[in-house]
Amino acid sequence: MNSFRTETDLLGDLQVPVNAYYGVQTQRAINNFKISNHKLSQYPIFIKSLAAVKLAAVETNYELGLINETIKDAISAACKELLNGAYLNEFPIDMIQGGAGTSVNMNANEVIANIALEKMGYQKGDYQHCLPNDHVNLSQSTNDAYPTALKLALFQSSKLITDALEKLFFSLDRKAKEFEGVIKMGRTQLQDAVPMTLGQEFEAFAFTLKKEIPYLQEHAYQFLEVNMGATAIGTGLNAPKGYAQLCTEKLAALLNEPVKLAENLVEATSDTSGFVAYAGAMKKLAVKLSKICNDLRLLASGPRAGLYEINLPAKQPGSSIMPGKVNPVIPEVVNQVCFKIIGNELTISLAAEAGQLQLNVMEPIIALTLFESIEILSNAIDTLRVECVEGITANTEHLKNEVYRSIGIVTALNPIIGYKNSTKIAKQALEENRSVYDLILEHNILTKEQLDTYLDPKNMLNPH
Structure with missing residues (x-):
């Protein structure tokens, strides 16, 4: 039994698995791009966005009289199946590829066409009844369909980070309230500075991350400006008058999001600055998150020869040679994710800079890198919250003793004693390795009553 069918494209005939819903151009991509372990099938949100674009396009083409009802209904039904998560294995191509996303667009066109053919009672590959290019890709180009689908998928994915970040904020905020009465020494340049509370320290962690939520959302909303109807370079060649606006409106209705048409389609087709901006927003968050993890590791250092101010949940034995050692593995893994996010931002910037004239052909690496950053950063944030922050405890007595032993408390007394x-x-x-407290009493600079009043945490931690 023949397990292949023959399909033909510009370059000639090629064998395609007989049961595959993809076609000749997808098969060429499979053959050409054996680069990574990241396949399009691993990104269902991207496939669903491609299906949404194709569904809006076929409905627009039908409304404008460019396609008959039979083909429209079959293509629409195929798109809806993809939107429901079916046929993921029919998208086997590598996410890293040449061609500015043409392979991704054609993979979607071919799968949709073959599903539609079966719904009309024909065999896969019997394209005279429904063509990937002439029907599924009607009034489109890879150069508007691919970036539109990518942006819509990234917008949906971006919610993973903001949702995770909001939960981490609330977790840190609860710790801030739990530790609001725990006095400790603040530090600048790793030297004793002035007293504060552990609650104030955690409140600062919470607040600095909270500020990133609207910042990320603001940049994610840029993804809702699309270039549907731009076709090849933004001039709209081969798309009928009114198609661009109508198709965009249908996408907005389908996704229930404020999708809007770019003001200048030539500019929008070549511009990738929205991807750079969002990568920059993730980098900004990663820098903050990594700094917090550095602080947590420092504060938990010890337990005998370090700061030992807080205890992180013990997650695994820390050494194959040192008995009893427990390492801060959760902050450590989050640090490493943050380094990756920072590096990914450079990849995206270089890819955006490499655009030439009316198109940037480097969008596939931008797509993969952004999806990767969103996934691992949101996972890291959740891991930090669940496996670390929620289980942190304070070494309250140790912290208090360190304050009273510290040279730094003299700063709080400076306005009083000069x-x-x-x-x-x-x-x-x-x-002399003695306490400030004892020396002030010894020199009769203040009475014990006065000193205790001035060193009361309530009098040291706020302007007065």
Whole structure:
């Protein structure tokens, strides 16, 4: 039994698996691009967005009188099956590819056409009744269909990060409230500075991440500006008058999102700055997140020869040679994800810069890199929250003792006893390894009652 069918394109005949819903151009992509382990089938949200684009296009073409009802109904039904998550295995091509996304667009066109053919009672590959290019791709080009689908998929995916980030904010905020009465030393340049509470420290962590939520959302909304109807270079060649606006409106209705047509389609077809902007927003978040993880590792260092201010949940034995060692593995893995996000931003920037004239052919690597960044960053944020932040505890007595032993508390007393006395006490405390508290009493600078009042956390932690 013949397990292949023969299909033909510009380059000639090629064998395609007889049961495959994809066709000749997809098969060429399979043969040409054996680059990574990242296949289009692993990104169902992208496939669904491609189906949404094709569905809006066929409905627009029918409304404008370019396609008959029979073909329209079959293509629409095929697109809806893809929107429901069917046929994922029919998208086996590598995400890294040449051709500016042509292979992705044709993969979608061929799969939809062959599903439609079966619904009309024909065999796969019997394209005279429904053609991938002339019917499924009608009034489109890869150069508008591919970036539109990509942007819509990225917009949906972006919600993974903001949802994860919002949950992490609330988790840190709860810890801030839990630790609001725990006094500790603040530090600048890794040196004792002035007292604060552990709650204030965690509140700062929470607040700095909260600020990134609207920032990410603002940049994600740029993905809703699309170039449908631009066709090859933005002039709209081979698309009928009114197609661009109508197709965009149908996409907006289908997705229930404020999708809008770009003001200048020539500019929008070659411009990839929206991808750069969102990658930059993720990089900004990654820098903040990595800094927080650095702080958590420092604060938990020890348990005997480090800061030992907080305890991170123990997740695994830390050494194959040192008994009893437990490492801060969750902040460590999040640090590494953040490094990857920062590196991915450079990849996207270089790909965007490599655009030439009316098209940027590097969009496939932009697509893969953005999908990867969104996935691993949202996973890392969830991991940090669930496996680390929610289980953090404070070493309250140790923190309090460190404050009273610290040279830094003399800064809080500076307005009371003067800079000269403060300097003298600080110097003696450091040289003799004695506490500021004891020396102030010894020199009769303040009474014990006065000193206890001034060093009360309520009087040290806010302007007064």
